[in-house]
Amino acid sequence: MFDYTPVGVALTVTGVLFLGLCYKLLPERARQEASMNEAVNIKNYTTEARITSLSGAIGQSVSWLQKPGGGDAMVTAIIGDGGQKRTPLPDTILKDGDLLIIEGEQSALDKIVSEAKLQLSDRVVAPDEAIDITSVEAIVGEHSRLIGLSAKDVSLFDNTGLNLLAVSRRDKRFTERLGEIKIRNGDVVVLQGDLQALPDLLREWGCLPLVERDLKLGSARNAILPVLILAAAMGATAFGGVPVAAAFFMVVSGSLPLREVYRHLDAPILIMLAALIPISGSLKTTGTTDIIANLLSRTAEMLPPYGALALIMVAAMAVTPFLNNAATVLVMAPIAATFASKLGFQPDAFLMAVAIGAGCDFLTPIGHQCNTLVMGPGGYRFGDYARLGLPLSFIVLIVSVPMLLLVWPI
Secondary structure (H helix, E strand, O other): OHHHHHHHHHHHHHHHHHHHHHHHHOOOOOOOOOOHHHHOOOOOEEEEEEOOOOOOOOOOEHHHHHHHHOOOEEEEEEEOOOOOEEOOOOOOEOOOOOEEEEEEOHHHHHHHHHHOOOEOOOOOOOHHHOOOEEEEEEEEOOOOOOOOOOOOOOOHHHHHOOEEEEEEOOOOOOOOOHHHOOOOOOOEEEEEEEOOOHHHHHHHHOEEEOOOOOOOOOOOOOOHHHHHHHHHHHHHHHOOOOOOOHHHHHHHHOOOOHHHHHHHOOHHHHHHHHHHHHHHHHHHHOOHHHHHHHHHHHHHOOOOHHHHHHHHHHHHHHHHHHOOHHHHHHHHHHHHHHHHHHHOOOOHHHHHHHHHHHHOOOOOOOOOHHHHHHHHHHOOOOOHHHHHHHHHHHHHHHHHHHHHHHHOOO
16 A cells, blocks of 8 residues: 555655645636635624533633634624523633524535534434435525524424424524424525435425535434544555445445435546446457557667667556546556556556556646546646646656656556
8 A cells, every 4th residue: 555655655745745846836716706605705694503511612611612713703693501691701611401593604604613612403203214315405486485484383293203403594683493483485495304305395395406506414424433444445455455446335334324325425537447447358358459559669669678668658647538547557557567567567657657647737727537526626727737738747757757667666
């Protein structure tokens, strides 16, 4: 697992220094298009959360509680265990059993609730029912049956098994309990419940679900177990154990919902890789790799060893934009191994050169998935990648070839 480390560390240090000094090669360009999530920018959600005996907020001040929200959420009311209200001053001390009315952005609310270990709802879905629990945002329509009623009035949880997690109303700050807020036309509500039941209930109530967004508020998370599983997987690989599919064990343990796994699978890439695996094998069995390796070896006959190694790396960099970094390795690895044997060299350095060349494509936004992912948030154009990527590719070539020869003598 750590065979990549010596060359990888050298490339990382060099790349960070280059980006720190030469980032101005990229033009400062504002984003041309806002995402759909930004179009639905709701900042004044109101939710309620209770301080329990397991919470880390007991004995802390209101200002301490609000700190994880970064100023995007604030406590608007405190209701004591006996029902008495207290003013949420910055130095107000929080007690066990306090019910907090908190207003702010969804992400800020989630940070406060998760870091302080607050309980969002007194109504907890039974474990045998929590098969596919999700949270959804919906806007209350003009003819909704909920208008003028509260979650308490319709016995929301008892009748449907759904929890009301938050309510948002333009230019309105709530200080009453969440279940007592009278719903109005245009209110945005966050509901938590069975994914299969939500569409029918929203249609029955005259509510329209908003664009699908990654709602973290109210989602169950186990921060320790996934880290332990990942550490065990890395340890088994690093010390020569059987390779471990960490994602499989995360699903089995319940820390990663199966629905989230399917949602993040990139089907086109999986299909392409599945199709390229037999193509990679056929290239070798039909002698195509020998033909390509012979052509490359003729070119490399007059080159010194470092020139032959650089040739393979440049070839991998050139192929990656047209395939994919993983697909490039499938195709180029057998070619590189045959190429090395034709020249009488050990194949290890050449295989590493393929790995580096396939992973270090900075010339286009399509050669590596990371390049594609940052194109939108960075506001980049296709040609922007070559401005910074071309000199960076030369630096990768100059640094990695001698390092490969040093670590993997040919």
